Amino acid sequence: xxxxxxxxxxxxxxxxxxxxxxxxxxxxxxxxxxxxxxxxxxxxxxxxxxxxxxxxxxxxxxxxxxxxxxxxxxxxxxxxxxxxxxxxxxxxxxxxxxxxxxxxxxxxxxxxxxxxxxxxxxxxxxxxxxxxxxxxxxxxxxxxxxxxxxxxxxxxxxxxxxxxxxxxxxxxxxxxxxxxxxxxxxxxxxxxxxxxxxxxxxxxxxxxxxxxxxxxxxxxxxxxxxxxxxxxxxxxxxxxxxxxxxxxxxxxxxxxxxxxxxxxxxxxxxxxxxxxxxx
Amino acid sequence: xxxxxxxxxxxxxxxxxxxxxxxxxxxxxxxxxxxxxxxxxxxxxxxxxxxxxxxxxxxxxxxxxxxxxxxxxxxxxxxxxxxxxxxxxxxxxxxxxxxxxxxxxxxxxxxxxxxxxxxxxxxxxxxxxxxxxxxxxxxxxxxxxxxxxxxxxxxxxxxxxxxxxxxxxxxxxxxxxxxxxxxxxxxxxxxxxxxxxxxxxxxxxxxxxxxxxxxxxxxxxxxxxxxxxxxxxxxxxxxxxxxxxxxxxxxxxxxxxxxxxxxxxxxxxxxxxxxxxxxxxxxxxxxxxxxxxxxxxxxxxxxxxxxxxxxxxxxxxxxxxxxxxxxxxxxxxxxxxxxxxxxxxxxxxxxxxxxxxxxxxxxxxxxx
Amino acid sequence: xxxxxxxxxxxxxxxxxxxxxxxxxxxxxxxxxxxxxxxxxxxxxxxxxxxxxxxxxxxxxxxxxxxxxxxxxxxxxxxxxxxxxxxxxxxxxxxxxxxxxxxxxxxxxxxxxxxxxxxxxxxxxxxxxxxxxxxxxxxxxxxxxxxxxxxxxxxxxxxxxxxxxxxxxxxxxxxxxxxxxxxxxxxxxxxxxxxxxxxxxxxxxxxxxxxxxxxxxxxxxxxxxxxxxxxxxxxxxxxxxxxxxxxxxxxxxxxxxxxxxxxxxxxxxxxx
Numbered sequence: 001x002x003x004x005x006x007x008x009x010x011x012x013x014x015x016x017x018x019x020x021x022x023x024x025x026x027x028x029x030x031x032x033x034x035x036x037x038x039x040x041x042x043x044x045x046x047x048x049x050x051x052x053x054x055x056x057x058x059x060x061x062x063x064x065x066x067x068x069x070x071x072x073x074x075x076x077x078x079x080x081x082x083x084x085x086x087x088x089x090x091x092x093x094x095x096x097x098x099x100x101x102x103x104x105x106x107x108x109x110x111x112x113x114x115x116x117x118x119x120x121x122x123x124x125x126x127x128x129x130x131x132x133x134x135x136x137x138x139x140x141x142x143x144x145x146x147x148x149x150x151x152x153x154x155x156x157x158x159x160x161x162x163x164x165x166x167x168x169x170x171x172x173x174x175x176x177x178x179x180x181x182x183x184x185x186x187x188x189x190x191x192x193x194x195x196x197x198x199x200x201x202x203x204x205x206x207x208x209x210x211x212x213x214x215x216x217x218x219x220x221x222x223x224x225x226x227x228x229x230x231x232x233x234x235x236x237x238x239x240x241x242x243x244x245x246x247x248x249x250x251x252x253x254x255x256x257x258x259x260x261x262x263x264x265x266x267x268x269x270x271x272x273x274x275x276x277x278x279x
Numbered sequence: 280x281x282x283x284x285x286x287x288x289x290x291x292x293x294x295x296x297x298x299x300x301x302x303x304x305x306x307x308x309x310x311x312x313x314x315x316x317x318x319x320x321x322x323x324x325x326x327x328x329x330x331x332x333x334x335x336x337x338x339x340x341x342x343x344x345x346x347x348x349x350x351x352x353x354x355x356x357x358x359x360x361x362x363x364x365x366x367x368x369x370x371x372x373x374x375x376x377x378x379x380x381x382x383x384x385x386x387x388x389x390x391x392x393x394x395x396x397x398x399x400x401x402x403x404x405x406x407x408x409x410x411x412x413x414x415x416x417x418x419x420x421x422x423x424x425x426x427x428x429x430x431x432x433x434x435x436x437x438x439x440x441x442x443x444x445x446x447x448x449x450x451x452x453x454x455x456x457x458x459x460x461x462x463x464x465x466x467x468x469x470x471x472x473x474x475x476x477x478x479x480x481x482x483x484x485x486x487x488x489x490x491x492x493x494x495x496x497x498x499x500x501x502x503x504x505x506x507x508x509x510x511x512x513x514x515x516x517x518x519x520x521x522x523x524x525x526x527x528x529x530x531x532x533x534x535x536x537x538x539x540x541x542x543x544x545x546x547x548x549x550x551x552x553x554x555x556x557x558x559x560x561x562x563x564x565x566x567x568x569x570x571x572x573x574x575x576x577x578x579x580x581x582x583x584x585x586x587x588x589x590x591x592x593x594x595x596x597x598x599x600x601x602x603x604x605x606x607x608x609x610x611x612x613x614x615x616x617x618x619x620x621x622x623x624x625x626x627x628x629x630x631x632x633x634x635x636x637x638x639x640x641x642x643x644x645x646x647x
Numbered sequence: 648x649x650x651x652x653x654x655x656x657x658x659x660x661x662x663x664x665x666x667x668x669x670x671x672x673x674x675x676x677x678x679x680x681x682x683x684x685x686x687x688x689x690x691x692x693x694x695x696x697x698x699x700x701x702x703x704x705x706x707x708x709x710x711x712x713x714x715x716x717x718x719x720x721x722x723x724x725x726x727x728x729x730x731x732x733x734x735x736x737x738x739x740x741x742x743x744x745x746x747x748x749x750x751x752x753x754x755x756x757x758x759x760x761x762x763x764x765x766x767x768x769x770x771x772x773x774x775x776x777x778x779x780x781x782x783x784x785x786x787x788x789x790x791x792x793x794x795x796x797x798x799x800x801x802x803x804x805x806x807x808x809x810x811x812x813x814x815x816x817x818x819x820x821x822x823x824x825x826x827x828x829x830x831x832x833x834x835x836x837x838x839x840x841x842x843x844x845x846x847x848x849x850x851x852x853x854x855x856x857x858x859x860x861x862x863x864x865x866x867x868x869x870x871x872x873x874x875x876x877x878x879x880x881x882x883x884x885x886x887x888x889x890x891x892x893x894x895x896x897x898x899x900x901x902x903x904x905x906x907x908x909x910x911x912x913x914x915x916x917x918x919x
Contacts, residue, residue: 005821007821007822007825008736008739008740010732011732011733011735011736012732012733012736012740012742012748014728014729014732014733015729015730015732015733015736015751015752015792015796016733016748016751016752018729018788018789018792019751019752019755019789019792020751022767022770022785022786022788022789023751023754023755023789024751025770026766026767026769026770026771027758027762027766029766029769029770029773030762030765030766030769030770033769082665083665085658085661086661086662086664086665088658089658089659089661089662090662092658093655093658093659093662094659094662100904102662102666104900104904105666106666106669107896107900108893108896108897109669109670109673111843111846111847111850111892111895111896112673112846112850112889112892112893112896113849113850113866113869113885113888113889113892114850115850115852115866115869115870115873116672116676116869116881116882116884116885116888116889117672117673117676118672119676119869119873119881119882119885120671120672120673120675120676120679120882120885121672123675123679124671124672124675128686130675133690157668158668158669158672161665161668161669162669165665190651190654215757215759218759219758219759219760219761219762220759220760221761221853222853226873236759236761239761239762239765240761243764243765243768243857249765249768249769252765253765253769256761256762256765256766259759259762260758260762263757263759267757331816332815332816333812333815333816352815352820353812353815353816354815354816354817354818354819354820354821354824355818358816359816359817360813360816362809362812362813363809364807364809366807366809366810366812366813368810368813368814368828368831368832369832370831370832370834371831379814379817379819379827380817380818383814383817383818383819383823383827384818427817428817431817431818
């Protein structure tokens with residue numbers, strides 16, 4: 001069936017047209033927008049690099065960029081490490097039925113309002129919130145947790161943990177059990193087996209999970225704003241501020257393009273690393 | 280001679296660089312049970328799919344009842360197929376599966392139901408009409424697939440290795456059902472398989488294919504007794520194959536010089552051999568005579584050592600190897616070899632009558 | 648041996664802890680929505696429905712709910728339709744540029760929502776489509792259709808490819824085979840895709856916030872509350888949102904799991 005048919009076209013074209021028009025084109029338009037200028041609070045089509053030079057010459061932009069990068073990278077490592085024992089437990093220490101149930105339950109929060117969950121963390125973390133009340137009972141605290149990097153990380157963990165656990169579980173489930181038994185049989189201890197056999201075997205899934213964590217946290221503005229306090233900001237907060245507070249969309253576009261470029265670079269190197277031939 | 284129903288006229292089918300069917304011409308007769316046999320990748324399934332209209336030939340013409348059907352899509356042909364996977368619709372019950380073809384043809388509901396029930400009854404599965412496919416056994420599913428294809432009363436039915444997933448015992452029963460059905464209905468069956476036993480037990484004619492070409496067409500006995508060429512003889516595995524040079528032709532008696540000696544051949548096909556040409560002759564496994572001592576008659580025999588034996592039902596196949604490494608097979612009944620010592624490594628002689636040897640017509644005038 | 652069992656139980660306890668972390672905010676939101684105190688903390692105050700009454704009296708909440716419903720239903724129906732067609736395209740056809748096609752179909756969820764929001768806002772206002780409820784629908788279809796496509800594509804990969812060919816062979820043209828074979832086979836996945844995309848749309852606040860203008864959806868309303876002062880009204884709304892999306896996601900998963908079990912059932916080999 002090599003022929004192009006009306007049947008085939010009417011099934012393949014709708015999504016293509018939609019995503020070209022409302023996904024690819026807006027992103028391309030963003031690039032054009034970054035060269036426009038703002039005159040008298042109105043945007044005028046132009047081809048001027050003023051937005052780029054302005055943004056790049058600001059120290060605060062670079063500070064924010066590095067801070068965002070550090071936060072996202074830190075979150076990827078932290079979430080991956082915190083998720084691993086959980087994924088390992090689900091993949092190897094639960095019965096098949098419990099494992100199915102665990103996966104079933106982990107899928108739910110992934111699709112359930114992140115915004116409200118972040119709000120709920122405010123109740124836990126605020127100065128007279130649940131956690132400090134609990135600490136008070138044992139005579140500790142109060143601690144300042146809201147509007148700190150700890151708050152931001154808690155939010156990131158809320159955002160990413162379910163997805164990272166799911167991806168890690170799927171990759172661990174496909175590790176050949178006989179490899180593990182062979183390692184034990186060769187007198188490789190439990191912990192050494194984890195590091196020498198299991199993690200290398202599940203590398204692709206673990207790296208991809210960390211990559212997704214990076215993508216999600218790098219672009220998130222809710223946790224750093226409502227749990228981290230927003231000061232100093234992240235790139236995403238900068239975009240919302242620049243967009244919502246006036247007509248400086250071209251400068252927001254510059255930030256957005258820098259973010260996409262960063263994400264692409266990180267994604268390609270992560271995927272390259274994940275699928276690298278073993279030496 | 281029966282009327283011709285389907286004609287494959289110089290058909291080529293290629294997928295990219297791969298040629299699946301290579302300049303094939305074939306006539307299929309009305310009311311015959313035709314089996315297309317070959318190993319996987321020989322082009323047999325592609326041939327069937329072209330007839331069904333699921334693949335279009337790259338070159339050549341297919342005619343059904345005298346009309347060119349190359350461009351006719353499968354849904355406008357009346358060439359129902361029974362699939363290897365059966366391809367029963369899992370979301371429909373048995374009855375609705377069988378009704379499907381009629382529904383697509385716009386048959387009204389009452390007629391549809393009646394015809395479908397008739398077929399379910401005929402195949403003895405009427406009680407399962409309202410069952411889900413997943414609740415049926417393999418044999419029952421097979422019958423549903425048959426009923427679904429036959430309910431539209433086609434004049435040809437295509438079957439693509441439909442029995443390959445059944446166990447041996449069920450296979451034999453389904454073979455009987457298929458043969459009976461084909462005779463009762465009097466329609467053409469085109470049946471693709473890699474199994475010799477299915478082909479020889481059901482086929483009126485058998486087509487043997489290899490690498491996209493037809494190697495031989497003929498009735499089962501004809502193919503079994505007189506394979507056309509080296510490929511067919513080897514594919515059937517029922518003969519010992521010898522390659523040699525014709526040194527003399529004297530009427531029906533041909534002398535052929537092989538690396539292992541000179542043999543006399545008087546079987547059919549021998550008369551066409553030309554002196555000085557290279558040729559191939561075969562001796563059926565069951566025509567070999569075994570003895571522990573050198574045969575008295577200094578005729579056709581070979582000396583070797585036993586390398587193993589294989590028990591299939593009531594017969595034993597002794598495998599022996601000659602000094603220069605050719606393997607010889609002899610198929611005997613248990614009684615025939617009771618007096619022989621057939622332990623591995625024992626010296627043994629295999630001999631045969633000149634009239635048991637048969638020169639392959641497809642190998643005459645081959646390169647020396 | 649004892650040490651091994653200790654480690655095993657330690658790991659299981661860790662799993663429970665992880666689930667506690669994930670579900671704690673959801674549970675807290677639920678509990679505090681019925682708590683009478685203005686500032687949520689421990690110990691709990693009395694049971695009260697006052698926050699539900701407060702949101703029930705808020706016309707902005709009602710309007711947000713109405714907008715969310717309209718957007719959710721439209722976005723899920725459109726994105727499931729488009730996702731189904733694209734999944735079928737990927738299932739059946741091979742063509743030049745297919746990797747690009749698949750990238751366009753699947754990549755949107757990996758683009759940060761603020762960037763999507765900015766791009767959609769800039770583009771839609773340029774073509775005068777911004778600030779309306781259909782702007783939100785358009786953006787949500789972009790974000791939801793990859794989920795629909797992935798779910799339905801997965802289901803199609805479990806289908807015997809000769810099923811469709813069998814339908815053609817029995818006289819069904821391509822369209823009739825599509826509706827009589829592909830759609831019924833994929834039905835559980837199609838329903839699951841409807842539910843999942845609706846859940847995604849129900850919870851999406853960022854892009855909606857950028858492009859919705861005055862036609863705020865419920866999550867955008869919540870964002871507004873968050874920017875104001877702490878109010879247990881968010882817990883009340885949150886509980887409703889949680890219950891809705893959890894129901895949708897659970898339904899979708901049950902649909903997908905139940906059907907999977909049935910297809911994998913092998914034929915019985917005994918002859919009746």
